Amino acid sequence: MLGFYSTNEIYQRAFIHKSFNQNTNNERLxxxxxxxxxxxxxxxxxxxxxEEEGFLSKKRATIVGRKHLNLIAKKIIPETEIKTNLKKIPENIYGNTLEALIGAIYLDKGIHQTRGFIKKHIYKSEFLQQLKDIDYKSKLLALSQKEKIQITYRLERQKGPDHNKEFLVAILVQDKKVAEAKGNSKKEAEQNAAKKAIKIVF
Amino acid sequence: MLGFYSTNEIYQRAFIHKSFNQNTNNERLxxxxxxxxxxxxxxxxxxxxxEEEGFLSKKRATIVGRKHLNLIAKKIIPETEIKTNLKKIPENIYGNTLEALIGAIYLDKGIHQTRGFIKKHIYKSEFLQQLKDIDYKSKLLALSQKEKIQITYRLERQKGPDHNKEFLVAILVQDKKVAEAKGNSKKEAEQNAAKKAIKIVF
Structure with a gap:
């Protein structure tokens, strides 16, 4: 009765890409x-x-975005589980399969348990910070290349014990300091500095 | 506790467009x-x-589409309830207010009762057939105008008792019959014929 699937069938179905079977696949899920x-x-x-709607929409776009779902799916779904007729599984098939799996969990367990799954694996995923990181540093790089400006990161200071270190990173544009920011890791400080630099320089 | 609103406030909030109050409005809802x-x-x-995913997606697009939501909202939300700072309320503000109202019902009553509201007023709305009707006849009209083809509808036959009439309508392209279809009303038969004609002629 699970929307025309049996419980067993439903999870198997979630892993079948349409290239593997045109009629029996995971697209409805x-x-x-x-x-x-x-x-x-x-x-x-x-x-x-x-915060207001714009903030919520932006956060949601990152969390439910292809890039993020593909990263999570690659971690929690074994490649061998996914049934396709393709030589190499394209990135997006991972994320799509994860969505189909969410559909299967919902049909089998209901909205409450599905919510738990999404909260644990997607809403609080370890990849979100990484995605944000990619954002500011690569955004700054792209902007600076476009404007033919040379950007340098410089570690100004680090202090504190190992478990609670603080880093201060500066960003230089053609040898002039334009922004600096702190962070609990060098990477985090660089990201924060990149975010500031984008606002200041561009 | 309803996402930072009280129960009373929440329904009032659903009707406030951002033109009326930049800070206290219905955008989050x-x-x-x-x-x-x-x-x-x-x-x-x-x-x-x-049916398969493509069918479901197409149906969903019509049901949750702006046009449909605006029609429903205009029927169930009194114009005087909507708070804006505009001389005339644009069409889409109706649909957006309906979405905010759904958010308010969800926060106040939970997903089960919200589902009931959506099923009654939106999923089974009287406007859906009307929207489909608009679709085929106006699609055929648009296509024929673009190609400078003259289209005529002709009632070929009607039979049966009043409560169960059957109509047969033909579509002529420059006086040649290209399609005909039955329906329980003249309008329905015309729609069905238009659907066929689009496939055959264009």
Whole structure:
């Protein structure tokens, strides 16, 4: 009765890409999983943040974005589980399979447990910080290359004990310091500095 | 505790457009209502239809589309309830307010009752058939105008008792019959014929 699937069939189905079977595949489950993911993430963001809609939408776009889902799916879904008829599995098939899996969990266990799965693996994923990191540093790099400006990162200072270090990183534009920021790791400080530099320079 | 609103405040808030109050408006509720609507409609479609994902997506697009939401909102939300700072309320503000209202109902009553509201007023709305009707006849008209082809509808036959009439309508392209179709009303037969003609002629 699970939307025309049996419980066993449903999880198997979630891993079947349409290239493997034109008729029996995970596309209906993906249709369902996609909106459940958006709903649950929006709900969590709504209660966790007092900010306005623009802020929530931007956060949601990152969390439910292809890039993020592909990273998570590659971690939690063994490649051998995914059934395709392709030589190499394209990135997006991972994320789509994760959405289909969410659809399967929902049909089998209901919205409450699906919410738990999404919260643990997606909403609080370890990859989110990494994605944000990619954002500012690569954004700064792209902007500086476009404007033919030379950007340098310089570690100004580090202090504190090993478990609570603080780093101060400066960003130089053609040898002139334009921004500096702190962070609990060198990488974090660089990201924070890149964020500032983008605002100041561009 | 309802996502930082009290119960009373929440329904009032749903009707406040941002032009009326930049800080206290319905945008957060709309953010939430929009995804709840998509989730509930997708879930209902999934269980009501055995068809593949493309079919479900197309149906969903019509049901949660601006045009449809605006029609429903205009019927169930009194114009005087909507708080804006605009001389005339633009069409889309109706639909957006309806989404905010869905967010408010969800926060106040939970997903189960919100589902009931969506099912009654949106999923089974009287406007859906009307929207489909607009689709084929106006699509055919647009296509024929573009190609400078003259289209005529002709009632070929009607039979049966009043409560169960059957109409047969033909479509002529420059006086040559290209398609005909039956329906329980003249309008329905015309729509069905237009659908056929689009496939045959264009």
């Amino acid at each position: 993906e249709f369902l999983g996609d909106v459940i993911l958006s709903f649950v993430v929006s709900d969590l963001l709504f209660f966790d943040n007092k | 709309e953010f939430l209502g929009d995804v709840i609507l998509s989730f509930v409609v997708s879930d209902l479609l999934f269980f009501d239809n055995k």
